[in-house]
Amino acid sequence: MAIHITEDCINCGACEPECPNNAIYEGGVEWAFADGTTVKGEVTMLDGSVIEATSKHAPVAEDIYYIVPDKCTECVGFHEEPQCAAVCPVDCCLPDPEHVENEEQLLAKKAKMHL
Ligand code: SF4
Numbered sequence: 233m234a235i236h237i238t239e240d241c242i243n244c245g246a247c248e249p250e251c252p253n254n255a256i257y258e259g260g261v262e263w264a265f266a267d268g269t270t271v272k273g274e275v276t277m278l279d280g281s282v283i284e285a286t287s288k289h290a291p292v293a294e295d296i297y298y299i300v301p302d303k304c305t306e307c308v309g310f311h312e313e314p315q316c317a318a319v320c321p322v323d324c325c326l327p328d329p330e331h332v333e334n335e336e337q338l339l340a341k342k343a344k345m346h347l
């Protein structure tokens with residue numbers, strides 16, 4: 233399951249540098265799959281669409297930090313617990329019910345991003 237950031241975010245920025253997948257972005261900033269990963273070329277997304285790893289995409293949120301679900305592995309394979317949730321001072325990094333995945337799927341996601 234990916235983690236998502238709720239509207240309680242106070243934009244402190246503490247979570248962003250903690251993410252091993254570079255899945256967290258400041259509000260209003262465009263994201264790319266290749267940011268902080270070793271992915272090159274085309275990437276198949278969770279919804280089946282195919283994108284170019286370096287292509288820039290519209291921010292998921294404009295006013296608060298956000299997490300790209302396709303890049304979040306819940307820190308599986310890196311840490312015992314989601315690092316964003318561990319450092320967030322207002323506990324607004326929560327499981328995203330719209331992106332439920334098991335450990336096997338999360339490990340496969342990690343393998344895809346870090347060759
Ligand atoms: S749970 Fe881990 S991988 Fe997902 S956004 Fe938070 S720090 Fe990044």
Ligand code: SF4
Pocket residue numbers: 237240241242243244245246247248297316319320321322323324325
């Ligand atoms: S640590 Fe929490 S409050 Fe701070 S930017 Fe991240 S999600 Fe927002």
